[in-house]
Each structure stands twice: as C-alpha cells, then as structure tokens.
Amino acid sequence: AAPAAAVAAGEPAPLGVPMTKNEAAVDAIPVEPVEEEVTAAHTVDLIGRVMNLQSGVLVVESSDHQQALDERSVLVLEDRTVVGRIFDVFGPVEKPFYTIRLGEGAPDASRLAAGTAVFAVRELSSFILRQALNTRGTDASNDCDEEVPEGEQEFSDDEKEQAAKTRKKHAKRAAASAGMEDGGRGTRNRRGGGG
Known part of the structure; x- marks a missing residue:
C-alpha cells in the first residue's frame, strides 16, 4: 500500500486509513532489523501464539499471566529463528497482543501459521512497567489530533x-x-x- 497523501483544505479525502498531516504511514517507517544473533546461550520464554499474519504484519496473542513486553523486544520461534521486534502492543493489559512488522530475513509465512508458538528473548526484551500503565490519560487532543502536553x-x-x-x-x-x-x-x- 502506498503512503497516504496529505489532503489540502476543501479536497475530498482519498479512501484508506485516516491520518493527520503529521502522521507517517506505517509503510513509510523502516522495519528495525535485529542485528543480534540469537543462540542457545540466550534464554527464551514462551510468550504466546501467532494469531494472524497479513500484509507483512504478524499479530501474536500473549499467553495468560505474563508480564507485558514492551516495543522493540525481540521475538523468535522455538528453534530461535528470529521473527522480529515488537512494533506495537495493544489490547488488555492482562493479555496483550503484539504486532511485529516482518522485514528482511524474517521466517517464511508457512512457518508463521496461526497457533505457532512464539518466544521472547529475555536478554533482548524489556517489559511495560505496571506503574506506567496506571498513569492518567485524557481524551483531549491538540493541534493535528496529537497528544496534549501533560501540563495543559x-x-x-x-x-x-x-x-x-x-x-x-x-x-x-x-x-x-x-x-x-x-x-x-x-x-x-x-x-x-x-x-
């Protein structure tokens, strides 16, 4: 899919994902590669299973009772084949979903079928702190539908x-x-x- 084009005032919006003028289309953001080689010396923990793969984006549903992983954490298959880095985390805190944008060197789609076990590399992962999840938010938005600074x-x-x-x-x-x-x-x- 091509990046969304900016829409001038008074022009009809093209069909597609609605975006503000300051947003970048996901396709325009480069996929961050995993430079590290994952070996038997690394500790891996089962974090969930493949839910869906579409248009180069893998969705992993986490297992129950796991601490939520943060963006950029590295995920692998059982044989330590690197899948990629977590691009986004969404859904309930108790059982989040992770999206991974597949880049160069990612496993073939046939290895990423629904139900396939996915693991986090402990040494290459970080966790979402529970305190950060309890911060107060608002529905307010600023210019271009972006977040309002905390003081405002x-x-x-x-x-x-x-x-x-x-x-x-x-x-x-x-x-x-x-x-x-x-x-x-x-x-x-x-x-x-x-x-």
Whole structure:
C-alpha cells in the first residue's frame, strides 16, 4: 500500500486509513532489523501464539499471566529463528497482543501459521512497567489530533470534585491528629464528657 497523501483544505479525502498531516504511514517507517544473533546461550520464554499474519504484519496473542513486553523486544520461534521486534502492543493489559512488522530475513509465512508458538528473548526484551500503565490519560487532543502536553491537560469536573473531597478528608484527619496531640483532647473527649 502506498503512503497516504496529505489532503489540502476543501479536497475530498482519498479512501484508506485516516491520518493527520503529521502522521507517517506505517509503510513509510523502516522495519528495525535485529542485528543480534540469537543462540542457545540466550534464554527464551514462551510468550504466546501467532494469531494472524497479513500484509507483512504478524499479530501474536500473549499467553495468560505474563508480564507485558514492551516495543522493540525481540521475538523468535522455538528453534530461535528470529521473527522480529515488537512494533506495537495493544489490547488488555492482562493479555496483550503484539504486532511485529516482518522485514528482511524474517521466517517464511508457512512457518508463521496461526497457533505457532512464539518466544521472547529475555536478554533482548524489556517489559511495560505496571506503574506506567496506571498513569492518567485524557481524551483531549491538540493541534493535528496529537497528544496534549501533560501540563495543559484538563480533567472533567468529576475528577476535580473527587480531588477536592480527598484534600478535605486529608485535612480533617490532620486536624484530628493535631487535636489528639494536644493533651489527648481530640473530638471523642469533647463529645463524651468524661475525663
């Protein structure tokens, strides 16, 4: 497929994948080769199975209970034949899917049939950190439908209300703790009358 052409204002958009003017067509991005040779000295772990291969893009469905691999991790077949690097990760965090763009030297399509076991090379892989997955996102977009810088993001009124309630709760707890430190005359002693 040819890269998408920029569309001038007022012209009808060509059929195909919608893109902003600053996006590059996937076909225009070179496939990153795996320079390292994977040998018996490398540790490999089963990470999933081939789900689909179409137009030079392999989709691997991960196995259950695996930590999610990050982009650029190297995947191989059982005999350590290099498949390629993970290009993208998508789907549920607990069981992600990986796409690998096949380049020069990739195994023949006949070796990548649905259900074929795929392995990660531990020494040539990195993992998505769970903390990074819990970062807050927004649906906001900036010029050309690109992400808004973190300092400019605005959240909904519900989120602001929840943050205000949390601040108020912490302030009450701090005040109650301060009262207990002043001779044990916290809120309980004022109500109960003993002491």
